[in-house]
Amino acid sequence: MIEVSGLSISAGAFSLTHVSFIVPPGQYTVLMGRTGCGKTTLLEAICGLRAVKAGRIKLGGREVTHLSPGQRGIGYVPQDKALFSTMTVREHLSFALEIRRAPATEIAARVCEISDLLGIGHLLVRRPAGLSGGEAQRVALGRALSFHPGVLLLDEPLSALDDQTREEMYALLKNIRQRTGVTTLHVTHHHGEAGRLADRVLVLEKGCVAPIPM
Amino acid sequence: MSISANTRRSDRVFLAGLSLIGAIYIVLILAMIAADVSFTTPAVLGSALRTPEIRHAIRLSLITCTLTAILSVWVAVPLGYLLSRTRFPGRRWVDAVLDIPIVLPPLVVGLSLLILFQMRLGGKSIERHFQDTLHLPVTYAVPSVVLAQFAVACAFAVRTMRVTFDQINPRGEQVALTLGCTRRSAFWRVTLPEARRGILTAGTLAWARSLGEFGPILIFSGATRMKTEVLSTSVFLELSAGHIEAAVAVSLLMVAAAILVLLLIRLMDNGSLPDDSTGKAKDR
Numbered sequence: 386m387i388e389v390s391g392l393s394i395s396a397g398a399f400s401l402t403h404v405s406f407i408v409p410p411g412q413y414t415v416l417m418g419r420t421g422c423g424k425t426t427l428l429e430a431i432c433g434l435r436a437v438k439a440g441r442i443k444l445g446g447r448e449v450t451h452l453s454p455g456q457r458g459i460g461y462v463p464q465d466k467a468l469f470s471t472m473t474v475r476e477h478l479s480f481a482l483e484i485r486r487a488p489a490t491e492i493a494a495r496v497c498e499i500s501d502l503l504g505i506g507h508l509l510v511r512r513p514a515g516l517s518g519g520e521a522q523r524v525a526l527g528r529a530l531s532f533h534p535g536v537l538l539l540d541e542p543l544s545a546l547d548d549q550t551r552e553e554m555y556a557l558l559k560n561i562r563q564r565t566g567v568t569t570l571h572v573t574h575h576h577g578e579a580g581r582l583a584d585r586v587l588v589l590e591k592g593c594v595a596p597i598p599m
Numbered sequence: 600m601s602i603s604a605n606t607r608r609s610d611r612v613f614l615a616g617l618s619l620i621g622a623i624y625i626v627l628i629l630a631m632i633a634a635d636v637s638f639t640t641p642a643v644l645g646s647a648l649r650t651p652e653i654r655h656a657i658r659l660s661l662i663t664c665t666l667t668a669i670l671s672v673w674v675a676v677p678l679g680y681l682l683s684r685t686r687f688p689g690r691r692w693v694d695a696v697l698d699i700p701i702v703l704p705p706l707v708v709g710l711s712l713l714i715l716f717q718m719r720l721g722g723k724s725i726e727r728h729f730q731d732t733l734h735l736p737v738t739y740a741v742p743s744v745v746l747a748q749f750a751v752a753c754a755f756a757v758r759t760m761r762v763t764f765d766q767i768n769p770r771g772e773q774v775a776l777t778l779g780c781t782r783r784s785a786f787w788r789v790t791l792p793e794a795r796r797g798i799l800t801a802g803t804l805a806w807a808r809s810l811g812e813f814g815p816i817l818i819f820s821g822a823t824r825m826k827t828e829v830l831s832t833s834v835f836l837e838l839s840a841g842h843i844e845a846a847v848a849v850s851l852l853m854v855a856a857a858i859l860v861l862l863l864i865r866l867m868d869n870g871s872l873p874d875d876s877t878g879k880a881k882d883r
């Protein structure tokens with residue numbers, strides 16, 4: 386569950402004030418809003434990558450407002466994917482578990498499991514430069530899901546994909562949700578994505594988050 | 600004559616004018632190198648480079664330039680990273696201070712180092728502190744060569760590293776933080792490997808810059824044969840003694856090293872074109 390209450394964030398001349406919303410456990414919520422309205426800023430604040438001026442963030446009932454990003458247990462897929470250019474796909478999928486000093490057998494099993502789920506088993510030895518847009522997006526998703534996060538934050542994950550790949554990603558995101566039950570907040574300005582994926586749609590407009598009927 | 604033909608002719612004249620002006624400088628550079636090459640023969644070149652003094656200078660140049668390059672990278676990586684990724688009070692001042700070695704006349708750098716090491720601290724000079732505590736003479740000794748080279752070359756390495764870190768998308772490091780990294784482990788595991796080509800370029804640039812350094816070494820290290828003589832001082836000493844062939848031979852050696860370094864840097868730059876995963880996020 387994601388609980389944001391009275392959140393105020395300042396980013397240069399831009400600011401969001403008193404933003405509040407809840408994403409119930411296991412729900413797939415799509416947050417919509419026009420370009421530049423602060424969707425990415427809000428996700429960064431939930432991740433702990435941007436300082437908040439006021440308000441509280443709770444994840445799974447645990448207050449995380451002042452925790453470091455790594456302590457929050459969030460799988461984050463940024464808009465530009467931000468894959469690590471020097472690492473192979475296998476290294477991406479094992480990265481978070483290596484940081485947690487998980488045993489090698491556990492890491493190998495998880496890499497196998499996640500690559501099966503995402504259909505990227507044949508790409509494990511490749512580096513980001515050799516991946517298509519859809520493949521790179523799957524790797525970014527796999528990296529975010531690898532350590533069993535309680536919350537998944539997706540920042541316009543389908544924005545740069547062609548129609549066919551987008552269709553494949555819809556199916557994949559639904560499958561991930563079904564298999565993992567992870568609470569997801571998906572940011573987009575694309576109505577089609579909301580219609581295909583969301584349990585609930587929120588809209589961020591003029592600094593306020595409000596639900597809109599589906 | 601049609602308008603499009605007139606436009607094409609005007610474009611050609613414009614580009615020809617630009618090319619002519621640019622060609623003057625290109626020709627000057629190539630003519631200088633050609634003049635050096637035509638001045639000597641392989642036999643003269645070989646005999647000059649076999650003299651013990653010049654072989655010592657080659658050896659000392661290789662050792663000091665390599666040490667300077669390592670030291671420069673060691674300092675440039677943290678400084679470049681801090682300037683690129685953090686905002687702190689006085690950051691602009693630090694940035695400006697780093698330009699001083701680049702714009703300062705080389706002789707002034709040498710003189711400043713000489714004065715610094717003669718300054719008294721706790722009753723004795725800094726030079727004396729080094730000699731007493733580390734048993735390491737600096738001024739007019741080999742360490743002064745490294746220090747004189749480092750004082751200038753490091754500024755170039757810092758500039759290179761700063762641009763390198765500026766070009767690496769900070770988002771990768773941020774994602775690493777969400778995956779459980781501390782800032783330190785994100786730096787070591789994600790950012791530093793991505794900066795490897797920049798590090799090589801910074802080191803190569805510092806090495807090349809050190810090889811050509813002359814003014815600070817002349818003042819701070821002296822030009823003592825078989826002691827503090829590096830290739831740039833060899834050119835000066837050979838010319839002073841009227842041995843123009845030997846001076847040209849050493850110069851050609853330095854030209855060859857410079858061309859080799861330039862080729863290396865170009866090769867590294869060609870391999871570091873950003874891919875889409877390093878593009879900066881624009882949305883808010």
